[in-house]
Amino acid sequence: MRRSYKAIRVMLMAALLVGSTAVAQAAGYKYGDKGGDIVDLQKKLVTYGYKARVNGEYDANTKWAVRLFQRDHHMEVDGITGPDTYKAIMGKPFNESRVGKITRMAKAKLDKEMADSRAAAAKRAASSKQGVGKKAVRKGSADDSLFSGIHRDPVDEDFKFAATTTMSKEVKSLLAVAEQYKGVPYVFGGTTPQGFDCSGYTRYVFAKAGINLPRMADEQYNVGKAVDKQHLQPGDLVFFETYEPGVSHSGIYIGNGRFISATSSRGVAIADLSGGYWGSRYIGAKRVM
Incomplete structure (x- = not known):
């Protein structure tokens, strides 16, 4: 009888697993x-x-x-x-x-799409040096209505401003807001201090400075002025290619080669822009303030 109960329990668990898989699919x-x-x-x-x-x-x-x-x-x-x-x-x-x-x-095809996307992004970044991209969308813009809607990194230091005397009052205020939410957990689709995803976090922080960014990371990449990596300034938006071709992660450059963003592994955290997981996935940066 004990074996019979065990067999029934296994069958029920299997049925639940199949059912949950079907729902997920x-x-x-x-x-x-x-x-x-x-x-x-x-x-x-x-x-x-x-x-x-x-x-x-x-x-x-x-x-x-x-x-x-x-x-x-x-x-x-x-x-x-x-x-x-x-x-x-x-x-x-x-x-x-x-x-x-x-x-x-097939993994080979996904890898190829990712490589092609990186090459295209590099080409766009090179061509954008000759001109200025779209301006950041300010509060009240009609464009905003369109967007309503595992890795480990060794860097985990205290928030630091870049060692510069040229940082504006507005940028200092922006970075202070960004630092305020360090440690907030990652929530897919999150747009509030109860939980952020990457673009939800950048959008929330910049909204505090009066700049209304689009909702998605790849759409945020379409605003502002393109910035070369060697000319990054605190407050610039930085972008990466992660789980799919094209821009899929955004963060805020804070100076000294570091940026802050909402990550799936550690929530809102600071990381090294050029090393570790993020270095090879960097796509570009935009200045919106």
Whole structure:
């Protein structure tokens, strides 16, 4: 009888695991997924005028097509085809039997997309030296309505201002606010001192200085003036490529080769800009104040 109870318990746990996996898969399509009805999704995007490649892979191209669709339809812009986005594109709810069959794109292809994205970012950074990017969006801008919506690093020192006499009062105030939230835990989608994600943190800090940044890290990269790494000043936004091609992490440069950001491993923390995990993932910087 004891064995029978044990067997039943194992079967129940397995059923719960399968059920939870199906729910997780049914939550939506995201970068790196393959299969399901991604082909049908891509065909729909093409008919709407978005340049998605019809290949059955949720690659960077598809992600950006989805982001544009979300932006144009005043939805949360995250590049993920969740239930609401799926229904808006496809005109029907998820077909869970198809969503449950998704796999992952080949690692070699994901690595290549990442490498191509780094090369493109480097090219953009080089060309941007000849001109000035868009200005930071100030409070009250209509553009803001579009964006409402594991690693370890050895550096963990006390917050320090750069040793400079040219730092403005506004920058000092900005860095003081940034330091105030050191240690706040990381929360995916977090935008408040109860929990931040990377772009939620930078947006919150700059809002305190009267500068209203877009919600997502890659959109924040599109504002302000491009800055060479060797000419960084405290208060500059710094950007990195992490879990997917293109800008996916943002932080605030604080001087002396360090920056502060909301990280998934340590919450809001200080790290070395050029070494460790972040050095090889640095993409560029923008000055918005």
